[in-house]
Amino acid sequence: MKKWQLVGTTVLGATVLLGACGGGNSGGSGSGDGKDLKGSAKGEGSSTVAPIVEKLNEKWSKDHPSATISSGQAGTGAGFEKFIAGETDFSQASRPIKDEEKQKLEDKNIKYKEFKIAQDGVTVAVNKDNDFVKELSKDQLKKIYSGEAKTWKDVDSSWPNKEIKAFSPNSSHGTYDFWEEEVMDKQDIKAQKNGDTNVIVQSVEKNKESIGYFGYNFYKQNKDKLKEVKIKGDDGKSVEPTKKTIQDGSYPLSRPLFLYVKEKSLEDNDVMREFLKFTLDDKGKSAEDAGYVASPSKVYKDEIKELDKYKKDSDK
Template sequence: MKKWKYLTMTAVVGSALMLGACGSNGESSEQTENPTTGTENSGSETPQQETAKLSGTANGDGSSTVAPIMDALVELYAGEQPDVKVSSGVSGTGGGFEKFSAGETDFSNASRPIKEEEAAALDKAGIEYTEFKIAYDGLTVVVNPENTWATDLTVDQLKQIWIEDGTTKKWSDIDPSWPAEEIAFYAPGTDSGTYDYFDEVILEGAELVSNAELSEDDNTLVMGVSGNKNAIGFFGYAYYLENQDKLTAVTVDGVAPNNETIESGEYTPLSRPLFVYAKNSALKENPAFYDFMKFTLENSGDMAEAVGYVRLPDEIYAEGLATLEGLK
């Protein structure tokens, strides 16, 4: 599920970050004069300023929506701490929380807030955790580029399209002027936080159309919609950006998803934050995991933009770092 197209962009961001780190940790080859001895010293001779090298492991799982950000962070972190092995799987937000409460992971990526029953399972397992926000996403509804009629939908029309009513739905059922062609549906799987979020704000607990093709792999959804003139689907904003040459993003109540409307909340009700949940005991007992989470909060804004999401305000990252520091 790696987004190689956007990881190329990540490499550019990573180079800038590494160059910045080089200037601040004394690893630059630039020569400076010692004011006491008058001799020239390399910045690399100030080991107290160098980044401490760590070793160890950390593992996580969860949201496919968060995966492009986390994949980029894991790859970039490996360049800074090559002896720390971080893995991050993709089983959906719900699947990730199941592994988290079973004690199988140190962190859980989520495209929605944790549910009461998931929090209860963690409490029962004696696992304390902390929620960190890392980016904004705009859940994006997409249609095939040949669909020229359903490019601007209202929330009410989305409900009419996606809620199961026992009929075989045609576009003409939504608007008589639209084609009398059967709608093909593509949606994230039920373990996905994207599915849960859509259920909350659009379905409002009603049943999703029964003939939808469900998949935890958003690339499968992209292929389905791009290959069928009468298809409609939804997934995270980054997946739309990567595939915008073969998809059309639907405006919702006249508002298109983009960085500005997602960050401002104007793209409502489909704008949402993305999260990482970290196990408190792992943060305290595993210096490598603590360092990775610190790295995540320091760099997730850049990585969010690199892979196609929207960075949070700087103060939210600062609050997260302060919270993390208090858990050390």
């Protein structure tokens, strides 16, 4: 089975078709059940969330051969741009929608719903041969990524006087926005930036004095090549990202992962509505298959109730 991160990442924004080759126009028809469902729904956005969408669709498309879900992975910001422009039914996001994005949607009278489909823990990693960095606080990470700390010795006086090579996603990614908010207090990130998370992973692997951050699944897929760093919380305890610490939020860099869906698509597009129903009924199993963590069960239960408001009269 192919690994998702190798699909459409060398050319940013490449769209991956998920499902059967059906009609190219957005929209769906039929009973909303199995082979009767026809049409398509289109998404764009986070490369972090994209593997979850693919795993979901691998299962869903088996029973819906005439329905197509297409989704790109150009980044959260780029996804919202297309969502606002009216080009997509849903937007994948690794951060909450920004106020200015909300305003643009409101200006265009586009209503939407937010669905949390999984949990992630942004993972900090250093080169595998680094034998001194075992844990870092947010303040220390801020020093590194603001450029205040030029060498490891600037971070901790007991560490080597070697120049740090810091790597980061670029500003099109929700992970970048999350880092800017949670670690940097909105200060500029000064690092070598790249839109392809795989390049960041490879850079940390190849450079002995390097550090980088990315979604939990990227670390899990490359854990034999990298060294994970524990993060110190406000209580002084150092926590590593695990299924348990990400789900319960004790890992300081935990975050939810989202699908934002247009209300009009929920009302008028059977394919979109049925795919989202399948996503919520899946209760995070596909997210875990993709290397992430399921949300608490109550989250899915509440969101299914919200989605049920958009059932067609014939389905009620």
